[in-house]
């Protein structure tokens with residue numbers, strides 16, 4: 001499994017330096033945290049990695065290969081999957097078929113052709129639904145398979161998003177605030193799933209405002225502030241770093 005390496009990346013929107021020289025590594029088999037106050041540039045980093053935003057400067061490597069000029073499709077095919085800060089499911093489509101859509105990285109006819117019922121694709125659709133069912137079992141979500149995704153509780157919709165991302169069988173999974181809006185039970189369940197995925201070799205990048213959640217799960221945490229690295233290190237070091245307390249944890253608990 002390859003490591004994802006971010007090397008001195010910058011993204012400027014006109015005069016605004018949303019990300020301004022930031023480096024980090026997301027190794028396989030562990031969960032790496034990215035935290036920072038609102039507007040620090042976290043989602044911008046994810047969007048640069050995912051190929052949604054071009055880089056102003058810097059490089060992004062998956063293993064030995066630079067992916068910094070790849071488009072979203074190529075990044076996905078290279079093995080990097082992501083979930084969005086705001087949920088993006090097809091609300092009227094079943095949970096099962098929302099996951100099927102995530103398989104498009106590997107399939108020939110494509111799940112959309114299959115879902116539209118093109119004859120050449122119906123056998124493929126059956127196979128994809130079987131694979132989606134395996135994912136539902138892993139995430140303990142079988143009972144929701146045939147419900148419209150939009151009718152699920154928020155925590156379960158987030159889980160469907162993660163399953164859809166996992167359907168592409170990625171090496172790296174980027175999660176932009178996956179437990180936002182979840183209660184403690186829901187976020188504990190997700191924490192267990194993230195740990196299992198890391199144990200199976202996946203490299204996870206976890207963006208979160210919930211510092212307790214991040215420190216519990218991550219081996220290494222990077223703190224972004226105004227587009228720059230404020231601190232990085234293991235959780236116990238980060239939560240005791242006066243700069244971090246001042247810029248982020250202090251500000252967040254005061255707020």
Ligand SMILES: Nc1ncnc2c1ncn2[C@@H]1O[C@H](COP(=O)(O)OP(=O)(O)OP(=O)(O)O)[C@@H](O)[C@H]1O
Nearest residue numbers: 013016018036037038039040041042043044045085
């Ligand atoms: N497409 C864009 N065009 C212009 N400015 C942008 C764009 N995307 C983000 N920004 C700006 O870049 C900065 C960083 O935004 P970003 O969304 O990356 O922050 P964030 O750390 O994810 O914040 P949050 O915790 O609120 O999700 C903000 O000032 C934001 O307004």
Ligand SMILES: [Mg+2]
Nearest residue numbers: 042043044085
């Ligand atoms: Mg964000």
